[in-house]
Amino acid sequence: xxxxxxxxxxxxxxxxxxxxxxxxxxxxxxxxxxxxxxxxxxxxxxxxxxxxxxxxxxxxxxxxxxxxxxxxxxxxxxxxxxxxxxxxxxxxxxxxxxxxxxxxxxxxxxxxxxxxxxxxxxxxxxxxxxxxxxxxxxxxxxxxxxxxxxxxxxxxxxxxxxxxxxxxxxxxxxxxxxxxxxxxxxxxxxxxxxxxxxxxxxxxxxxxxxxxxxxxxxxxxxxxxxxxxxxxxxxxxxxxxxxxxxxxxxxxxxxxxxxxxxxxxxxxxxxxxxxxxxxxxxx
Numbered sequence: 001x002x003x004x005x006x007x008x009x010x011x012x013x014x015x016x017x018x019x020x021x022x023x024x025x026x027x028x029x030x031x032x033x034x035x036x037x038x039x040x041x042x043x044x045x046x047x048x049x050x051x052x053x054x055x056x057x058x059x060x061x062x063x064x065x066x067x068x069x070x071x072x073x074x075x076x077x078x079x080x081x082x083x084x085x086x087x088x089x090x091x092x093x094x095x096x097x098x099x100x101x102x103x104x105x106x107x108x109x110x111x112x113x114x115x116x117x118x119x120x121x122x123x124x125x126x127x128x129x130x131x132x133x134x135x136x137x138x139x140x141x142x143x144x145x146x147x148x149x150x151x152x153x154x155x156x157x158x159x160x161x162x163x164x165x166x167x168x169x170x171x172x173x174x175x176x177x178x179x180x181x182x183x184x185x186x187x188x189x190x191x192x193x194x195x196x197x198x199x200x201x202x203x204x205x206x207x208x209x210x211x212x213x214x215x216x217x218x219x220x221x222x223x224x225x226x227x228x229x230x231x232x233x234x235x236x237x238x239x240x241x242x243x244x245x246x247x248x249x250x251x252x253x254x255x256x257x258x259x260x261x262x263x264x265x266x267x268x269x270x271x272x273x274x275x276x277x278x279x280x281x282x283x
Contacts, residue, residue: 058094058107066111070102077211081219083110084227084271086205088240161225166199166279167246169230170253170263177277184273185229185266192234192261196251198244199228199265199280207236214264215256220244227271231264232256 061067068079076099080087091099093109102108172190176183202220205227209216214231218238221227234254244250255261267276 056103056105056107058109059105061107061109066109068108068110070104070106070108072104074102074104075210076100076102077206077208079108079110080205081211081227081229081268082271084221084225084268085110086221088205161223164200164222164226164279165246166228166267166276166281167197168280168283169197169199169228169265170194172263175262178273178275180273185264186276188263188265190253190261190263192252192254194253195249196230196233196253196263198246198248198250199267200226200246202228202244204238204240204242204244204250207238207240209256213257215258216251216254218250220250225269227266227268229264229266229268231266232258232262234261 058067062069068083070079076087076090076096079085080090083090087099089112090096090108090110093113096102168188170188170190172188172194174186175189176187178185196218198220200220200222202222204218205221206217206219211217214229216231216233216236218230218233218236219227220230230251232254233251233256235252236250237252238244238250253261253263258264265276266273267279268274
């Protein structure tokens with residue numbers, strides 16, 4: 001009897017031990033979800049939500065000529081000034097529904113899109129004889145005689161992009177000259193309300209106060225090479241897309257976003273600020 005009971009007790013203890021051992025094994029090997037990675041997914045910490053990466057618009061064009069990658073602090077107006085383009089053109093070329101919504105890292109086209117080639121024609125980028133000829137000339141049996149335009153580039157016509165003929169936009173003394181690192185143009189002194197003149201014929205591509213550090217600002221586009229900027233004005237007298245003539249009064253001098261009344265004037269060649277002394281007549 002005693003032996004039988006002892007065996008039963010021992011058997012029960014072994015069974016309990018096995019059960020506890022099995023439970024301990026299961027707790028120590030609780031499964032951990034293997035999230036892994038897949039295309040378009042972001043690796044997250046355990047317990048976090050895994051979300052799909054959102055490719056930024058134009059990312060495939062990063063680093064290509066004619067494209068610009070948005071940096072912190074950029075606005076479409078500033079990008080236009082830096083690239084020599086109208087912000088409206090940039091918005092249109094990049095199909096931006098809201099010009100105020102651009103993202104850091106987004107890649108924008110900053111040159112006009114090239115129109116698709118017409119079937120059966122060739123595009124010529126330099127002054128050579130074109131391959132498209134009139135029907136009457138197509139039946140000739142010998143090549144046409146060489147012309148001056150075919151043998152050498154045609155002489156530059158007057159009124160080219162570099163022949164703008166700038167004038168001084170204000171008559172006051174010069175406060176500060178050009179310094180590529182600290183002052184991207186000229187600071188010209190004057191009194192509040194003094195006239196600010198268009199330095200050359202052009203079109204207004206910006207008129208407003210949306211660019212920090214410039215106050216009430218006007219930007220004129222003169223051709224595919226040159227822009228001019230007129231900052232800190234008291235009053236703006238022209239609107240965007242308006243054509244202006246050299247010497248036309250476009251604003252009144254002021255001190256918006258400045259420590260004193262002055263005109264900050266910039267000449268930009270293909271978006272890069274250049275020393276106005278290279279283009280303005282001597283006084």
